[in-house]
Amino acid sequence: MKKKFMTLALTAAMAASMGMTAFAGQWVQNTTGWWWQEDNGSYPVSQWKWLDGNKDGIYECYAFDSNGYMYADTTTPDGYTVNKDGAWTIGNSVQLKFAKDMQNESGSNNNAADNSTSDNTVYTNEDMVGTFLINDDDREDYYELMLGAGDSIAAFYYDTDGDTHIYNFSKVSDTKYRDSSNSRNLTIVDYDTIIVNDRTYIRE
Numbered sequence: 001m002k003k004k005f006m007t008l009a010l011t012a013a014m015a016a017s018m019g020m021t022a023f024a025g026q027w028v029q030n031t032t033g034w035w036w037q038e039d040n041g042s043y044p045v046s047q048w049k050w051l052d053g054n055k056d057g058i059y060e061c062y063a064f065d066s067n068g069y070m071y072a073d074t075t076t077p078d079g080y081t082v083n084k085d086g087a088w089t090i091g092n093s094v095q096l097k098f099a100k101d102m103q104n105e106s107g108s109n110n111n112a113a114d115n116s117t118s119d120n121t122v123y124t125n126e127d128m129v130g131t132f133l134i135n136d137d138d139r140e141d142y143y144e145l146m147l148g149a150g151d152s153i154a155a156f157y158y159d160t161d162g163d164t165h166i167y168n169f170s171k172v173s174d175t176k177y178r179d180s181s182n183s184r185n186l187t188i189v190d191y192d193t194i195i196v197n198d199r200t201y202i203r204e
Contacts, residue, residue, distance in 0.1 A: 027053050033069040034086065036062070043068045048088075050097055059097040060087040093135050093200030098192055122174045123188045125153045132194050132201035143194070143201055153177055153186065 148154035169177035
C-alpha cells in the first residue's frame, strides 16, 4: 500500500465527517493523508506506534501528528526519519519488530528510539550466531556472526562486490558491540535483527 505524504490542513475529525468507511485495525486515507484506525474506532495522536498493517507478523514503527495523521517522507518533530510509506528508518533501512517481540509490550510509544531494543532481554554472543541479510531490496550484503573470544562476536562480512571482511565486535553493553579498529558498531535489536553502522540486517 503506497501512502502519500500528507498535508496538515484537515483534522481526523473532519475526515470522519466525510462519511468514509473504515474497517477495524487498518490504515485509512483521505485527501489529507493516512491514519491508523484502531479496533474501537480510535486512532493514535501525537505518538509513535508499532503496527503490522498487512498482518505478516512484522511490525514497522510510525509517527502520528496532533491530528492523527501519519508523518511520511520527512523528519519527525522529535528528529527521526520516516520513509515515503511512513516507516521509521535508520540510514536506508526500515526498523522492524517481530510478533514474538511485541508480546510483552503494551501501551503507545512516545519515541521511536525508546523501543528500538528490548529493555529486559539480554542477548549473549551465543544467541546471535547465524547469518543476517541486509534489510534492503537493492543490496545483497550480509554478515555471518560467530562466537568470538570471551563475550565478543566474530563476523565475516560479505559486501556487494563479493569481497569478504573480518570483524571482531567487543561487548560494550547487553545490546551493543563495537569493532574499534574498523569503526563498526553492532546493536542487537532482537534475536532476529541487528543494526551495523545504521544499516539493519535480519536473520536468514
